Amino acid sequence: MRDDTLKYLLVLPAVLVVSATAVWPLAESLRLSFTVGRLNRPGSLDQYLGFENFSWAFMEDPAFWNSVWVTAVYTVATVGLTTVLALGLALLLAPEGRLRSTARTLLILPFAMSPALIGVSFRFMFNPEFGLFDAFFGLMLPPLAEISWLANPTLAFAVCVMADVWGWIPFLTLVLIGGLAAVPRETIEAARIDGANAWRVFRDVTLPQMGPVLAVVVILKTIFSLKTFDQIFMLTNGGPGTATQTLSHYIYFNGMKYGQIGYAASVAWLMVIPMIILTYFYAKFVFRKE
Amino acid sequence: MSGIRVRRFLAAVRAALVVIAIFVMLIPIIWIFLAAFKNHVDVYQLKLFFTPTLDNFATVFEPPYLLGPKLLNSTLVALATVAVAIPVATMAAYGFSRFRLIGETAMLVVILATQFVPAVVIILPFFVMFRDIGLLDTRIGLILVNLAIVMPFAIWMIKGFIDGIPLDTEEAAMVDGSSRLGVIRDIVLPMAAPGLLTAGIFCFIIAWNEFLFALILTNKHSVTLPIGLALFKGEEGDLWNLLSAAGIIIMAPMFVLALIIREYFVRGMTMGAVR
Incomplete structure (x- = not known):
């Protein structure tokens, strides 16, 4: 067989699988977003009502705006905290040595944990009667011991952020350690000889060199933060009330619990738009070196 | 001092x-x-x-919890997902790595982008379709949608490995009269084998930990382990000792797998944006 034919036959199955499992549902979701789309009403999935779902979301649905707000704050908080903490940890773990190498190995463990399980474990730790954190605060700051964390909107949100940050620090740290290793030794030495202290070296040499890696990490983490569902579902299920209801969770509830699949699809597509923009920037980094 | x-x-x-x-x-x-x-x-x-x-480890396998079938479902679904994804991805990865194709960049970008589509967007149409054709609560249905999340990783990861295999050996074999398919079978596949294994393990972990699809598509026969966690709620609230035992059963195998491929974890997750 000639290469000219073969090369297209090689990629064809993959293109078909990706089209069927990702491109089709994306297009079909867009179509559904313009329909009445009630799961329990036959025919409503082909009953079009123009942009009514979208205008309903924008104009008449405070719960939608609540989930947008929750997702936005959640994303800013988790991306910021994870990046800063991971950078600190990367600086701590980057040097060679047996202790640090063991530490780097152990760091992979939290990342192999399923997000749903992370949600469960944090619910466990913040249990008001016998959670680990509760006991910890009971010992250190007795007034905090009586708080039931997950029943308070602000604290429940904070616990969700904490669980997310905890789950993502290992991955970001490992990426940033790789980035640190790529900073040329000579540049750092030269700055040291010129009399720069550790902080100046970090700010003026290391950090600028880390720019592209940091950008990749921030974009990737932003995408995953925007999508967050699993931990939230297991940890607070969006509550108390709707204090931790992210967009994904709101879409799930509308589509699956209330059967409003058309409306869920339109909210889902509102979420796809920022993803497309972020993916565009991400793709630039992936294709940069080719 | x-x-x-x-x-x-x-x-x-x-x-x-x-x-x-x-x-x-x-x-x-x-x-x-x-x-x-x-x-x-x-x-x-x-x-x-x-x-x-x-x-606790015995109790979770007894009624009413019966973690056994869920363990089986998780294993079968993740294995089948990998069994479909890796060969398909390997073919595509070779094609993208070694040839110039019309629309190559566009295809690669779309494949990259599908990783970022929120799972909840993908599952809405699949739920409707599976309801209509009777694939709800089946392992086949779950395998199909799992492909959506593992394929982009598999293609990009394996492409990275094949990019790293020098062209010389392939060209020499071609000059000696081997066919292209012969070269793929005798030279590329053996050399890429560690990469395929790594990508397979990576996809297995993703499929094993998958939550949202299983939550929406399964309710009885094809429930997987992460969804099974929801079972451990008694009259008096969560049964933490049983939840923890089930948690260990879910995460311990993944820890072992993650440690095996830890060198490639970062490259896999970032799809080559960080090398």
């Missing part, structure tokens, strides 16, 4: 910080681990020292 002493002191402080940081990162795992071996009473008393028991 002399300079050497200061330096030694700082090194000790840093070593201590490393230990503390890793300990903090492992607390939730240690906590689950301890609870899994506690009996019902000890869990509720926050004991650090207790008589360990294996009862």
Whole structure:
């Protein structure tokens, strides 16, 4: 067989699988977003009502705006905290040595944990009667011991952020350690000889060199933060009330619990738009070196 | 203090910080681990020292929890997902790596982008379709949608490995009269084997940990382990010792797999944006 034919036959199955499992549902979701789309009403999935779902979301649905707000704050908080903490940890773990190498190995463990399980474990730790954190605060700051964390909107949100940050620090740290290793030794030495202290070296040499890696990490983490569902579902299920209801969770509830699949699809597509923009920037980094 | 002493002191402080940081990162795992071996009473008393028991691991497999079928579902679904994804992805990866194709960049970008589509967007149309054709609560249905999340990783990861295989050997074999398919079978596949294994393990972990699809598509026959966690709610709230034992069963195999491929974890997740 000639290469000219073969090369297209090689990629064809993959293109078909990706089209069927990702491109089709994306297009079909867009179509559904313009329909009445009630799961329990036959025919409503082909009953079009123009942009009514979208205008309903924008104009008449405070719960939608609540989930947008929750997702936005959640994303800013988790991306910021994870990046800063991971950078600190990367600086701590980057040097060679047996202790640090063991530490780097152990760091992979939290990342192999399923997000749903992370949600469960944090619910466990913040249990008001016998959670680990509760006991910890009971010992250190007795007034905090009586708080039931997950029943308070602000604290429940904070616990969700904490669980997310905890789950993502290992991955970001490992990426940033790789980035640190790529900073040329000579540049750092030269700055040291010129009399720069550790902080100046970090700010003026290391950090600028880390720019592209940091950008990749921030974009990737932003995408995953925007999508967050699993931990939230297991940890607070969006509550108390709707204090931790992210967009994904709101879409799930509308589509699956209330059967409003058309409306869920339109909210889902509102979420796809920022993803497309972020993916565009991400793709630039992936294709940069080719 | 002399300079050497200061330096030694700082090194000790840093070593201590490393230990503390890793300990903090492992607390939730240690906590689950301890609870899994506690009996019902000890869990509720926050004991650090207790008589360990294996009862929880037996109880989770008994009625009404029956974790066994869920373990089977998780294993079969993840294995089948990998079994479809890896060969298909390998073919495509070779095609993208070795040839110029019309629309190549567009295809690669779309494949990359599908990783970022929120799972909840993908599942809405699939739910409607599976309801209509009777694929709800089947392993086949779950395998199909799992392909959506593993394919982009598999293609990009394997492409990275094949890009790293030098062209010379292939060209030499072609000059000696081997066909292209012969070259793929005899040269590329053996050389890429560690990469295929790594990508396979990576996809297995993703499929195994997948939650949202299984939550929406399954309710009885094809329930997977992560969804099974929701079972451990008794009259008096969560049954933490059983939840923890089930948690260990879910995460322990993934820990082993993650440690095997840890060198490639970062490259896999970032799809080559970070090398």
